[in-house]
Amino acid sequence: MWGxxxxxxxxxxxxAMTRQMMSAVVSFLVGSFxxxxxxxxxxxxxxxxGPGIVAIAFATAIMLLSIVLGTSSRRxxxxxxxxxxxxxxxxxxxxxxxxxxxxGIRVLGYTPVIFLALAILLWSFGTRRMTLLxxxxxxxxxxxxxxxIRMLGLHDPRDLLAMVL
Amino acid sequence: xSEIILGFSTVFSEPLTLGLILAGALCGVLxxxxxxxxxxxxxxxxxxxxxxxxxxxxLALLYVLGKAGRYGGSISAILFNTPGTAASAATMLxxxxxxxxxxxxxxxxxxxxASAFGDFLGELLLIFGAVKIAVFTKTLGPPEYFAIMMxxxxxxxxxxxESVVKGLIATATGGFLALVxxxxxxxxxxxxLGFPQLEDGFTLVPLLIGLFVFAxxxxxxxxxxxxxxxxxxxxxxxxxxxxxxxxxxxLVPTMFRSSVIGSLIGxxxxxxxxxxxxxxxxxxxxxxxxxxxxxxxVPEGVAAPEAANNAVSGPSMIPLLTLGIPGSTIAAILxxxxxxxxxxxxxxxxxxxxxxxxxxxxxxLIGILAYGLIGYFGAPLVGRMIAYLPPRIIYPFVFVTAFSxxxxxxxxxxxxxxxxxxxxxxxxxxxxxxxxxxxxxxFVLARGAEEAFRQSLLLxxxxxxxxxxxxxxxxxxxxxxxxxVLRGAQSLRRTKSHAKT
Numbered sequence: 001m002w003g004x005x006x007x008x009x010x011x012x013x014x015x016a017m018t019r020q021m022m023s024a025v026v027s028f029l030v031g032s033f034x035x036x037x038x039x040x041x042x043x044x045x046x047x048x049x050g051p052g053i054v055a056i057a058f059a060t061a062i063m064l065l066s067i068v069l070g071t072s073s074r075r076x077x078x079x080x081x082x083x084x085x086x087x088x089x090x091x092x093x094x095x096x097x098x099x100x101x102x103x104g105i106r107v108l109g110y111t112p113v114i115f116l117a118l119a120i121l122l123w124s125f126g127t128r129r130m131t132l133l134x135x136x137x138x139x140x141x142x143x144x145x146x147x148x149i150r151m152l153g154l155h156d157p158r159d160l161l162a163m164v165l
Numbered sequence: 166x167s168e169i170i171l172g173f174s175t176v177f178s179e180p181l182t183l184g185l186i187l188a189g190a191l192c193g194v195l196x197x198x199x200x201x202x203x204x205x206x207x208x209x210x211x212x213x214x215x216x217x218x219x220x221x222x223x224l225a226l227l228y229v230l231g232k233a234g235r236y237g238g239s240i241s242a243i244l245f246n247t248p249g250t251a252a253s254a255a256t257m258l259x260x261x262x263x264x265x266x267x268x269x270x271x272x273x274x275x276x277x278x279a280s281a282f283g284d285f286l287g288e289l290l291l292i293f294g295a296v297k298i299a300v301f302t303k304t305l306g307p308p309e310y311f312a313i314m315m316x317x318x319x320x321x322x323x324x325x326x327e328s329v330v331k332g333l334i335a336t337a338t339g340g341f342l343a344l345v346x347x348x349x350x351x352x353x354x355x356x357x358l359g360f361p362q363l364e365d366g367f368t369l370v371p372l373l374i375g376l377f378v379f380a381x382x383x384x385x386x387x388x389x390x391x392x393x394x395x396x397x398x399x400x401x402x403x404x405x406x407x408x409x410x411x412x413x414x415x416l417v418p419t420m421f422r423s424s425v426i427g428s429l430i431g432x433x434x435x436x437x438x439x440x441x442x443x444x445x446x447x448x449x450x451x452x453x454x455x456x457x458x459x460x461x462x463v464p465e466g467v468a469a470p471e472a473a474n475n476a477v478s479g480p481s482m483i484p485l486l487t488l489g490i491p492g493s494t495i496a497a498i499l500x501x502x503x504x505x506x507x508x509x510x511x512x513x514x515x516x517x518x519x520x521x522x523x524x525x526x527x528x529x530l531i532g533i534l535a536y537g538l539i540g541y542f543g544a545p546l547v548g549r550m551i552a553y554l555p556p557r558i559i560y561p562f563v564f565v566t567a568f569s570x571x572x573x574x575x576x577x578x579x580x581x582x583x584x585x586x587x588x589x590x591x592x593x594x595x596x597x598x599x600x601x602x603x604x605x606x607x608f609v610l611a612r613g614a615e616e617a618f619r620q621s622l623l624l625x626x627x628x629x630x631x632x633x634x635x636x637x638x639x640x641x642x643x644x645x646x647x648x649x650v651l652r653g654a655q656s657l658r659r660t661k662s663h664a665k666t
Binding site for chain 2: 019022023027030034037038040041042044047048049051052054055058059061062065066068069072087090091093094097098101102103105106110114117118121122124125126127136140144148152154155
């Protein structure tokens with residue numbers, strides 16, 4: 001029993017260490033990319049240090065701090081982070097709703113985009129009855145249309161409801 | 166005193182402002198009570214809708230929304246043992262046991278009264294303290310400003326999260342991204358990676374909505390999958406709903422002491438309501454003669470954290486109004502509102518825009534009264550509403566509302582993409598322990614810090630030596646170094662003790 005408990009503790013620590021190391025590596029890569037971009041800023045000669053210096057300082061700080069994070073990962077016990085991540089279906093639903101919102105708004109217009117995004121997300125959050133899902137999405141998209149397009153004057157590239165009504 | 170009368174007369178002469186204060190109080194209570202949605206998320210969602218308003222109604226709406234949101238978090242903490250906001254985490258310790266004892270109504274009343282009490286004292290400190298401090302900060306030049314901002318970077322980065330290093334990385338990342346776009350001194354474009362939409366830099370609205378709202382949608386989706394809908398039944402007897410006058414009077418010293426603690430913590434950049442509520446709870450428990458009963462449902466255990474976390478609200482505006490440095494996430498968002506309306510935040514604002522500043526203070530006081538009354542009489546109703554609206558229904562609506570809010574800012578598809586990407590970044594940051602508040606404050610401060618740094622060097626005959634010629638600048642650098650060393654040592658000690666266990 002005691003041995004099993006210790007084994008679980010060791011596994012948890014190993015996961016925490018790996019995560020900490022992953023955070024450090026990602027931060028280092030982000031810092032390196034920032035540094036590369038910051039070095040690309042042209043010096044204008046308008047002031048003593050130039051427009052890229054503060055950006056270079058931030059990028060360097062990120063890289064140095066990520067090294068500190070990486071070296072301390074063996075001692076860290078992963079404070080304040082959750083052990084679980086959302087299932088892939090959640091990310092797929094988020095990506096699908098996001099893509100519809102981003103690319104669909106010009107093609108389909110505001111109201112169909114709201115309908116589709118809402119339907120996908122309601123499904124991904126666990127609403128499985130199709131009639132209920134369609135009814136909620138249809139009613140809500142009409143409500144959003146009235147509030148955002150009609151009352152607040154938001155620009156709708158297609159405005160299909162205006163053509164129908 | 167004449168200035169605050171001017172503020173009240175400004176607010177009462179504008180029915181729209183008054184109406185928006187009441188709307189902000191109601192929305193704040195509702196949104197704050199929803200587990201997961203913070204006051205900052207609500208402000209981010211409503212931010213684009215205020216673009217077409219005059220500065221005072223826009224600021225009054227968002228300021229009161231932030232205050233009421235802080236209070237609203239206590240409703241779900243008391244009724245469902247789930248804090249609506251991090252600031253209400255300590256309220257759960259005695260609030261939920263009171264609900265289990267059939268005293269939900271009393272706990273909600275104590276929470277409303279204590280929140281309004283603490284917020285009122287904090288607001289008075291803001292009104293009378295900010296003007297006095299602004300007289301001093303008016304004399305500061307670019308070197309001092311740069312040093313103060315560097316101190317804010319380090320202090321905020323060090324204290325807002327669990328890990329000092331992660332906090333500083335988040336601050337530096339936010340700071341770097343703020344520099345993308347046109348250079349304020351030379352006027353040249355920089356680091357836009359060829360995207361013309363980034364010429365003016367990242368817009369605050371998609372960034373905020375991505376980090377606070379879309380990220381929260383992902384978190385909630387994960388929780389719905391792992392836990393399902395929670396049982397949210399609560400009950401309160403008639404006796405358990407009353408807050409008799411003698412009992413209220415018994416709570417006044419607790420509320421007063423906790424408000425002082427909250428106000429002092431609120432003035433320090435980075436240490437927000439979530440710290441204040443636990444400090445006040447711990448202090449009051451230590452002082453109490455019945456400390457053994459704390460945690461089993463004592464009204465003082467609700468009054469102390471609620472008074473403290475709401476007392477933070479007013480004083481956290483002091484660094485913003487006197488130095489242009491946001492002391493909290495909400496203050497950072499409010500800087501965006503000031504900027505959009507072309508108002509420079511800093512000590513001169515008291516001379517240039519007295520009607521706006523004192524109008525905002527008056528709006529805060531009216532807002533406190535409004536959410537206090539809503540909470541006192543309507544909190545059980547809000548609780549029931551939330552009980553009937555499970556996250557699996559609410560959060561898809563939050564997503565499409567956020568999408569509409571982002572799109573309404575500039576009618577820009579690019580902004581929607583940016584918000585969605587920052588949603589994923591925000592989710593990853595939360596999962597890996599990088600504090601979002603540090604990122605936002607870094608983002609808001611960096612441009613000002615860069616300008617102050619380069620202006621200082623333009624003014625200097627002695628290169629970087631200019632920063633060592635000013636006592637205020639030296640003091641700020643010393644404080645920054647001290648805080649980072651102390652927090653680093655504390656973090657190391659904690660890590661060692663974890664390793665031992």
